[in-house]
Amino acid sequence: MKAAGVVVEYNPFHNGHAFHLARTKEITGADIVIAVMSGQFLQRGEPALVPKWLRAEMALRTGADIVIELPYQFSTQNADTFAFGAVSILNALGCKYLCFGSESGNTDLFNKTLQFLQSNREEFEKSIRDHIAVGISFPAAAASAFKKLKGNKTLLDLSQPNNILGLAYLKAIEKLQSPMLGMTIKRTSAHYHDQQFTAPSVASATSIRKALFSEHGNIEKIKPYVPDATYHLLKEYKNHYRTFHSWENYWPYLKFRLLQLTPEELAEIYEIEEGIENRLLRMALSAPSFQDFMMNLKTKRYTWTRLQRMCVHILTNTKKHEMHARMHTVSYMRLLGMTKRGRKYLNEQKENFSIPLVSKLSSYKKEAINLDLRAARIYAAGAEKEFVQELLNMEFSRLPIYLEEV
Amino acid sequence: MKAAGVVVEYNPFHNGHAFHLARTKEITGADIVIAVMSGQFLQRGEPALVPKWLRAEMALRTGADIVIELPYQFSTQNADTFAFGAVSILNALGCKYLCFGSESGNTDLFNKTLQFLQSNREEFEKSIRDHIAVGISFPAAAASAFKKLKGNKTLLDLSQPNNILGLAYLKAIEKLQSPMLGMTIKRTSAHYHDQQFTAPSVASATSIRKALFSEHGNIEKIKPYVPDATYHLLKEYKNHYRTFHSWENYWPYLKFRLLQLTPEELAEIYEIEEGIENRLLRMALSAPSFQDFMMNLKTKRYTWTRLQRMCVHILTNTKKHEMHARMHTVSYMRLLGMTKRGRKYLNEQKENFSIPLVSKLSSYKKEAINLDLRAARIYAAGAEKEFVQELLNMEFSRLPIYLEEV
Incomplete structure (x- = not known):
């Protein structure tokens, strides 16, 4: 059996994702698709709308065959570290292809851009540093340095988030000397950051979340844009747990923690750089909501995403030394779910996996997985009070x- | 002017406290009474029912002339450290007398018992250690060792909490070589731990709190047992803030923190002894309420009070090194309130104070006060969500x- 891999967050799974899975099978001819998916906290520094188990099920019911959790130490990171973790897993699972959506959709252009950057690496990096020195964020510095460097050449537009991620996948494949082939397909009409519904049946996850959280949020509104499985799973979750998870659910805890921390302790948290500690503590003292807190916190030097990632690490109490010890190699792959075909593939291939596959938490006692466990515990604390225990149990007891049939 | 001192918590101020203040003036002939009062967290390891400002006002309206906050590093401690902090302050303020309530009510018996314990110190301490070694708590060990040691002698009953505290005051007076005279008066009919109303107009603070928190809690019920000022201040607070503060208000935060901590980090918290860390973390994972948590946590080795104090320190993130640096000397005295006579005394005497008196937070920038500030911030987090900010402001902006007239 031949497998293709995808790297995803599914927050939530929508029609565009279903299209991506179908096209992946089509263009690669793979028998199965393996999705590496962020767990409870996402790359942009946010809690997922619903637990990873539901998001895995949405995917398995609509085209994915295996879903593996991208460990916390990779999922809440910049593009390069995120990509390195995900590609390591797909490579260890023996995927022949990695198929990613991008704004460009042109695989050749990705390869050309990667080559160009590698031959001009020193100059590129120096230029980024010069840009950062005047006080702008890394992504803005990189986009601007790249624009200057490429001149009139036809290369990727590196101000687009999915082009940046795609390039990071290709870099990771090269770094790992993996035989996996990276391929891109063009993202359908909705843009990543679209706030409102545009196309008739494809909408961005952002606009879907916005609809779910809006004051008159009605789950029926998103029905045209998501597969049936997503619609039903979201509906059941909301009916039972009475909430979708957003940063506001966690704001009381984040604020409490910031009322409690000294600047010295805060400096031990991953991603906290010198100079931001006092600002974080000061802003927390007066902000009534996460939204207000972020608005007050934001400066040109830090992107919104970067600040949110800091907040996730404060919330999960993730220290610099813990991350540094775990973010340079993937040491386990936690299986969230599989179809019958997915299971067949795993049975066929398991002897070849270079990283242990974890199905039962209780039989995997390594330290490395602790960040995921902590993230899951903290995620559960964001449920309505009477459901915290149920969410905790969901994480720690389930298989x-x-x-069997999709 | 001549001052007498009292050491109090006023949680809340009731008729027994009013009687204590009146008797203190009567038997000492003092012109004013100074109360050193625990701040937001109390000696038994609990959040106060209402903020210290209200509790200070209750006292000032009903007999006290000056209220000083007992710093966190002394208020959330065992009897000896608690007493040392409080007596240091009364001594620094030039009090001639310290008048405390006790079950015994016999000052001679206190002095005799103190002398007896000092001449038999080594034997007493060895006996306590022997008792602890078999796995019982310190108070139980001390009471049992004392009973054995004293034989048939007529000495204090050291199984009574206020006798123990009183003795600790006398020890502190001696340790500080203070000229202050310690005197005791018999506590009126209600016992410290009484859960229900007994005497017609005196009730224990415990039974008053129980009535306030009971399901059909009606503030009118406590009216016979508290002065008017207490009744009105409690009523206004509840009407406005919609809560009295109990451990249950802080349970979500304590649980969150215990979901977040590693055993190694937990071991840095003050009072956490080897062996209890994993138990604390494990019990937090499954307890739906603070009450359940404590019931599961309790063992013969630790008293309920001791466990609650651990929980307060976890909640306020108070580390061993922070406490050790602050609990051996009192370096400031924060003034919570005064009457006109109290102010006159302070003006008359201020040149003689050996410890700085802090009236405005903004003009006192020493590190030592940080534990009080953190305790006040964390205390505020236990308010209903929409009032957290208001309580934070109460602490940090007020004088x-x-x-002028009581």
Whole structure:
């Protein structure tokens, strides 16, 4: 059996994701698709709308065959570290292809851009440093340095988030000397950051979340834009747990923690750089909501995403030394779910996996997985009070999802 | 002017406290009474029912002339450290007398018992250690060792909490070589731990709190047992803030923190002894309420009070090194309020104070006061969500209460 891999967050899974999975099978001819998916906290520094188990099930019911959790130490990171973790897993699972959506959609252009950057690496990096020195954020510095460097050459537009991520996947494939082939397909009409519904049946996850959280949020509104499985799973979750998870659910805890921390202790948290500690503590003292807090915190030097990632690490109490010890190699792959075909693939291939596959938490006692466990515990604390215990149990007692028939 | 001192918590101020203040003036002939009062967290390891400002006002309206906050590093401690902090302050303020309530009510018996313990110190301490070694708590060990040691002699009953505290005051007076005279009066009919109303107009603070928190809690019920000032201040607070503060208000935060901590980090918290860390973390994972948590946590080795104090320190993130640096000397005295006579005394005497008196937070920038500030911030987090900010402001912007006429 031949497998193709995708790297995803599914927050939530929508029609565009279903299209991506179908096209992945089509253009690669793979028998199965393996999705590496962020767990409870996402790359942009946010809690996921619903737990990873539901998001895995949405995917398994609509085209994915295996879902593996991208560990916390990779999922809440910049593009390069995020990509390195995800590609390491797909490579260890023996995927022949990695198929990613991008604004460009042109695989050749990705390869050309990667080559160009590698031959001009020193100059590129120096230029980024010069840009950062005047007080702008890393992504803005990189986009501007790249524009200057490429001149009139036809290369990727590196101000687009999915082009940046795609390039990071290709860099990771090269770094790992993996035989996996990276391929891109063009993202359908909705843009990543679209706030409102545009196309008739494809909408960005951002606009779907916005609809779910809006004051008159009605789950029926998103029905045209998501597969049936997503619609039903979201509806059941909301009916039972009475909330979708947003930063506001966690704001009381984040604020409490910032009322409690000294600047010295805060400086031990991953991603906290000198100079931001006092600002974080000061802003927390007076902000009534996460939204207000972020508005007051934001400066030109830090992107919104970067600040949110800091907040996630404060919330999960993730220290610099813990991350540094874990973010340079992937040491386990936690299986969230599989279809019948997915299971067949795993049985066929398991002897070849270079990284242990974890199905049962209780039989995997390594330190490395602790950040995921902590993230899951903290995620559960954001539920309505009477459901915290149920969400905690969901994480710690359950086995991977298995779908006999999809 | 001549001052007498009292050491108090006023949680809340009731008729027994009013009687204590009146008797203190009567038997000492003092012109004013100074109360050193625990701040937001109390000796038994609990959040105060209402903020210290209200509790200070209750006292000033009903007999006290000056209220000083007992710093966190002394208020959330065992009897000896608690007493040392409080007596240091009364001594620094030039009090001639310290008048405390006790079960015994016999000052001679206190002095005799103190002398007896001092001449038999080594034997007493060895006996306590022997008792602890078999796995019982310190108070139980001390009471049992004392009973054995004293034989048939007529000495204090050291199984009574206020006798123990009283003895600690006398020890502190001696340790500080203070000229202050310690005197005791018999506590009126209600016992410290009484859960229900007994005497017609005196009730324990415990039974008053129980009535306030009971399901059909009606503030009218406590009216016979508290002065008017207490009744009105409690009523206004509840009407406005919609809560009295109990451990249950802080349970979500304590649980969150215990979901977040590693055993190694937990071991840095003050009072956390080897062996209890994993138990604390494990019990937090499954307890739906603070009450459940404590019931599961309790063992013969630790008293309920001791465990609650651990929980307060976890909640306020108070580290061993922070406490050790601050609990051996009192370096400031924060003024919470005064009457006109109290102010006159302070003006008359201020040149003689050996410890700085702090009226405005903004003009006192020493590190030592940080534990009080953190305790006040964390205390505020236990308010209903929409009032957290208001309680934070109450602490950080206000000046001491001044009552021109009482």
